[in-house]
Amino acid sequence: MDDIKPWLTLARVPGLHAGHLGRVGDPLTLVTEPPAALASLGFGAAAIAALRRPDPAALARDEAWLAGAGRRLVTWGSADYPLLLAEIPDAPLVLFVEGAADALALPQLAIVGSRNPTSLGCDTARQFAEHLARAGLAITSGLALGIDAAAHRGALAAGGRTIAVTGCGLDTVYPREHVDLAGEIAASGALVSEMPTGTPPLRQHFPRRNRLISGLSLGTLVVEAALQSGSLITARLASEQGREVFAIPGSIHNPMARGCHRLIRQGAKLVETADDIFAELGALLEGLRTATRAEAPDVQADSRPALDKDYEILLDALGFAPAGIDTLVARTGLATDVVASMLLILELDGRVAQQPGGLYCRRLAGKKA
């Protein structure tokens, strides 16, 4: 554990990230560099003080926390530093992790959104998380109230893995309501923060936290978000990091859909089902998906889109025994050519099939021609 102190020192330099390494290469050299050399590298007085005169009590507190079960430090350049996170320009040099650190190596999808979502928004977040976790994606979010929590819970309910990135030291759980949830997350997935112990959950920490959520993930799905939601920051960061941005539309009368609509206007992929996400992430995930497709129900479980009324009438007239066009004309009162063209459309749509003898019968959901 002796070699951990320099990393803990780096963790406490305000705003320091991998983008500052530049000519330095190995971040640990920063801890031994003379102040004049640090100044010539562009470091200011506060950073130099933090590097050269770390607070021993603070480092001791970090070490004490790290001595707890299931806790560890993941450091820049180490084999278990997450590959996608290493790609972002302002990657953290140190990650405090509690739980199963190997979860960080899984392909991740971020699911984020409002702290005050509608019930339906929560259901949607949970359903997508369940479905995607079952397909092998880890679900990454921010442990916040609302959509974040629903996403974590959905992944847990599916027996999947989920990662919570926080905006404070991991010795604090914020919000307090999520102490139990944090415990469940750590049991199979991981809690992650770049912030050392004793760091409070200040408002200005959350945009920094958000860049890790998007940076760890192949893409970010925003479920519900008001126009001023922090989720839009996460989405912007994902986009700047070259990651996919997904957004779920909603009623124009739902203020929590406004943020998603803005994202869609700006180019985010409009998502109605989990398959829309798979379609974008594509080849990267193909292996995962085929492995689980059989057992994974579609998020919109029930079904095929509703039919227009005439088609419903025709299907009702068809019932569940084979019938010919003349019978259907007699039952519906529609013209023969109308019935014929409607049947063709229903056949193309996989809802009816033609049998030998020109009789039509219904097909069940999911049995396309």
Place this chain on the structure above:
Amino acid sequence: MDDIKPWLTLARVPGLHAGHLGRVGDPLTLVTEPPAALASLGFGAAAIAALRRPDPAALARDEAWLAGAGRRLVTWGSADYPLLLAEIPDAPLVLFVEGAADALALPQLAIVGSRNPTSLGCDTARQFAEHLARAGLAITSGLALGIDAAAHRGALAAGGRTIAVTGCGLDTVYPREHVDLAGEIAASGALVSEMPTGTPPLRQHFPRRNRLISGLSLGTLVVEAALQSGSLITARLASEQGREVFAIPGSIHNPMARGCHRLIRQGAKLVETADDIFAELGALLEGLRTATRAEAPDVQADSRPALDKDYEILLDALGFAPAGIDTLVARTGLATDVVASMLLILELDGRVAQQPGGLYCRRLAGKKA
């Protein structure tokens, strides 16, 4: 009225449109051209027969209809032929018009959608139509059940003008339920068809009708549409005609939003408020809009009195997609009979509506049951 017969003859040539004129120039020459010359122009036997041997009884029926009050024929190349419609490659040579033919010269926005929309979808169509009509746009649609009718009614409620394009001769009103509505439309706006009297409302006429709805209009707004909705045909035609396509997003749990979401994925403008439409139509409409901005309320304004907390909780639980009583009981933790009686009160108060299938959805301000 003597010179009208050649135009009525042209109106009865199956599928004939301005795109066929080519070298001919003046369409009336087609009526006097010898059959061999017509054949050399590419006309088939049916078209030649229709041009050379028109049915006198049919023409007499058209003339009799046109003799009625407020009825007229608008012909290709005449001063009152709508300018935007003349731009489309398959513009009709003849329009039968009932009502105020000058309405066709107004800048128009088409509002179309499902024949089986949600109550909320109807409210939305009506509110957009009201707002846009008040701003000086004529609202053009197809007189169908559902969204079309709501759009026409919204324009009428605003004291604006609205144009209904039909897929049958104007001696028939289809659907029959809209006889009164058609009368109201003709009183200040116009009923329009390229189809002569006696033409029934066959299914295959509607795509042809749809090209006129989009072709008359600066843009087409789709409010709610299933994936197989004819509204998507109108939107595709609008796009092919170089006009704007607008679509209103909805909950992913609302099947009637699927068509709109498909359009948005294909590049349609996502619309949340009437201002989104003005922003696209821009300069063309600036004059109109500033004249009415002061008196035009925002589409999303809601000035109804606040509700008791339990009712707010129930409405929040309902969200913005249809839900059944069981779902609401699960979401709120309230007893079934309590939820049922609260829903009844909210329904009487015009805040929710029951849909076929026992699902409830929210309604907007000012639309009492």
